[in-house]
Amino acid sequence: MKRIHDCLQQVFQRHRLVFLYDATGEWAETFNAYSDPTAW
Numbered sequence: 001m002k003r004i005h006d007c008l009q010q011v012f013q014r015h016r017l018v019f020l021y022d023a024t025g026e027w028a029e030t031f032n033a034y035s036d037p038t039a040w
Contacts, residue, residue: 001030008034 008031011018020031 001033004030005034009036012036 004027008018020027022028022031
């Protein structure tokens with residue numbers, strides 16, 4: 001999960017909006033668990 005969160009942090013540093021297409025909901029819990037303290 002840390003690797004995924006690290007990748008998300010890199011993407012959010014470059015883009016304000018990120019779209020995640022997860023038709024099966026396989027990654028929903030991991031994505032929802034992500035918290036970027038620098039975002040606010």
